[in-house]
Amino acid sequence: MTRSTTDEAAVPPLPSPKERRRLREAKSLSEEEVAAAVGVTRATVRSWETGRTSPRGRKRALYAKLIAPEPAVKPPVVTAEAAAVVATSAAADLPEAPPLPEAPSPAAPPSDPPPAPMSDPRTGAVAADDRSRTAEVPGRPSGTAEAPDERRASPAEAFDELYARTAPGLVRQTYLLTGRRALARESVERAFELAWQRWPEVAVDRDPAGWVRAAAYEYAMSPWHRLRRTHRHPDAPPTEPGKRALFDALLDLPPAYRRTLLLYDGVGLDLPETAAETEASTPAAAGRLMTARAAVAERLPELADAAPAEQSALLQDRLGGLARAEHVPVPRPARAVRTGSESKARLWTRAAVAGVALLIAVTGLTLHTAPTHYEQPISPPERVGGVPPRGGPQKLTAQDLKLQKSLNEQVAHGPERLVPQLE
Numbered sequence: 001m002t003r004s005t006t007d008e009a010a011v012p013p014l015p016s017p018k019e020r021r022r023l024r025e026a027k028s029l030s031e032e033e034v035a036a037a038v039g040v041t042r043a044t045v046r047s048w049e050t051g052r053t054s055p056r057g058r059k060r061a062l063y064a065k066l067i068a069p070e071p072a073v074k075p076p077v078v079t080a081e082a083a084a085v086v087a088t089s090a091a092a093d094l095p096e097a098p099p100l101p102e103a104p105s106p107a108a109p110p111s112d113p114p115p116a117p118m119s120d121p122r123t124g125a126v127a128a129d130d131r132s133r134t135a136e137v138p139g140r141p142s143g144t145a146e147a148p149d150e151r152r153a154s155p156a157e158a159f160d161e162l163y164a165r166t167a168p169g170l171v172r173q174t175y176l177l178t179g180r181r182a183l184a185r186e187s188v189e190r191a192f193e194l195a196w197q198r199w200p201e202v203a204v205d206r207d208p209a210g211w212v213r214a215a216a217y218e219y220a221m222s223p224w225h226r227l228r229r230t231h232r233h234p235d236a237p238p239t240e241p242g243k244r245a246l247f248d249a250l251l252d253l254p255p256a257y258r259r260t261l262l263l264y265d266g267v268g269l270d271l272p273e274t275a276a277e278t279e280a281s282t283p284a285a286a287g288r289l290m291t292a293r294a295a296v297a298e299r300l301p302e303l304a305d306a307a308p309a310e311q312s313a314l315l316q317d318r319l320g321g322l323a324r325a326e327h328v329p330v331p332r333p334a335r336a337v338r339t340g341s342e343s344k345a346r347l348w349t350r351a352a353v354a355g356v357a358l359l360i361a362v363t364g365l366t367l368h369t370a371p372t373h374y375e376q377p378i379s380p381p382e383r384v385g386g387v388p389p390r391g392g393p394q395k396l397t398a399q400d401l402k403l404q405k406s407l408n409e410q411v412a413h414g415p416e417r418l419v420p421q422l423e
Contacts, residue, residue, distance in 0.1 A: 014064055017051035019206055021276050023067040024049070031281075038062045050279050155199055156338065163192055163334040166209045170216055171331055172323040177262055178220045179234035179251050185329045191216035192334075193341035213267075214277050221255045242300070243322050249299040253292050260285055261292040265315040 014020065024034060031045045038045070038059050047053045048063065055063045153161070167188055174184035191212045195202045205211045225231040234251055237244045250258055256278065263274045264285075275285035293311055297303040300318070303311050331337075386403065396404070 014054065014060070015067075016205060017049050018210075018276050020067055021049040022272070023069060025272055025282075026069075027067070029066065034063070034066055037066055046281075049276070155203065158203060159192075159196055159199060159338065160334040162195075162208055162212070163331075163337065166212065167192065167331045167334075170213060171328050172326070173213070173262065173266065174216055174220050175326060175328050176250060176266065176319060176323055177217060177258060179247065180231055181235055181326070181328050183220060183225060183231045185331055187216045187220035188212075188331055189337055189340075190219050192337050193344065196338050196341040197345055210273075210277065217259060217277075221259065238322070238325060240325070242318075243325060245299045246296070246318050246322055249296045253295055256280075257288045257292040257295075260288040261296070261315070262319070264289055265293075265312050266319040268316070 015023065024031075031042045035042045035045045038055070039062075040059060044053070048055055054060070170191075171184050171188050174187050175181055178184055178187070194215050195208075195212050202208050202211050237247045250261075253261065260274055260278055260280075263269045263277060264271065269277070271285055271289075272282055274289075275282045278285060278288075280288070293303070293308075293315070296315065297311070303314055306314060332340075
């Protein structure tokens with residue numbers, strides 16, 4: 001037991017399930033190859049990458065070694081003496097440097113600022129190239145390095161920034177997924193409440209916005225909402241024919257196919273990320289995407305003759321136009337969501353404590369009132385030779401009363417030990 005615990009402690013901690021899959025695909029390893037190297041089945045590897053289970057012991061060490069990223073090549077260390085010698089020799093060999101250009105006059109126009117990260121104004125999603133940078137450190141703008149004396153953002157400030165940046169666009173995405181405005185707002189607020197309860201885990205995630213998006217989609221696609229009267233039927237479709245055709249085509253797709261199409265063509269994720277978020281293999285996600293595109297192309301004639309790349313661009317434009325055209329409700333302020341999350345957490349904690357206390361009280365009462373030994377129940381009386389049982393709760397019939405009177409009047413004949421002596 002001591003050696004196994006020590007071995008597990010020596011293995012570095014594994015990354016998040018989504019990062020495990022990304023590292024495996026970055027090394028061009030299939031699930032079968034990893035399973036054969038570790039000594040498990042393909043289903044076990046998929047379970048590790050979806051977060052259902054985690055490897056242990058020797059398998060954990062082998063799996064961590066297989067998906068570990070390649071170590072970065074460190075630059076050679078140059079001492080001060082060597083740098084001085086190189087600089088002196090270089091200065092002696094190089095020709096004289098040309099004169100510096102003159103500084104621009106004050107009237108010269110300033111240079112253009114660097115371009116900002118591209119984002120999708122239709123769905124509120126950041127482009128795939130910039131999404132990883134914006135999600136690295138919640139609470140600090142992307143592309144800025146933290147100074148040694150810079151004040152770190154508090155958890156509440158980081159949560160509020162993530163909420164303000166992603167919540168409005170996420171409500172529109174969820175509306176396209178469900179066709180219900182109230183359910184879209186409820187799903188997004190519920191996902192952010194769950195994120196605030198698990199903020200230590202969400203804050204260090206590679207993509208916090210993706211974590212919240214996955215939670216919102218899972219809640220919105222729950223089949224239990226069909227039992228609620230307010231969410232039983234979708235909202236009224238748009239009045240414009242083109243947007244109405246796209247709206248009806250989306251709602252006619254199965255939920256898994258609709259989610260895959262929205263993530264790939266609406267949000268802009270690549271195929272491996274879409275497969276990881278939908279908990280499917282990459283070929284399965286590709287099949288769902290092609291089937292969903294074909295079903296939507298039947299409703300939209302302009303997509304039928306377009307190439308796959310053009311179809312993706314057209315679908316992204318149509319989905320963005322549909323999301324912008326609909327008046328979806330605005331989510332509550334971030335402070336209200338955080339307060340509601342804390343109130344629900346306290347309520348569930350008190351309910352759990354009360355349930356445990358009630359269970360303890362019922363168990364104690366049962367132990368106090370329960371019998372300490374087994375008592376055999378008394379069997380019900382029966383007739384013997386036509387004589388009714390005595391003390392029975394049943395009422396004697398006329399025949400029983402006649403027989404009882406006859407027995408009382410007649411003198412018993414038999415041994416004295418069987419005849420009671422009445423005085």
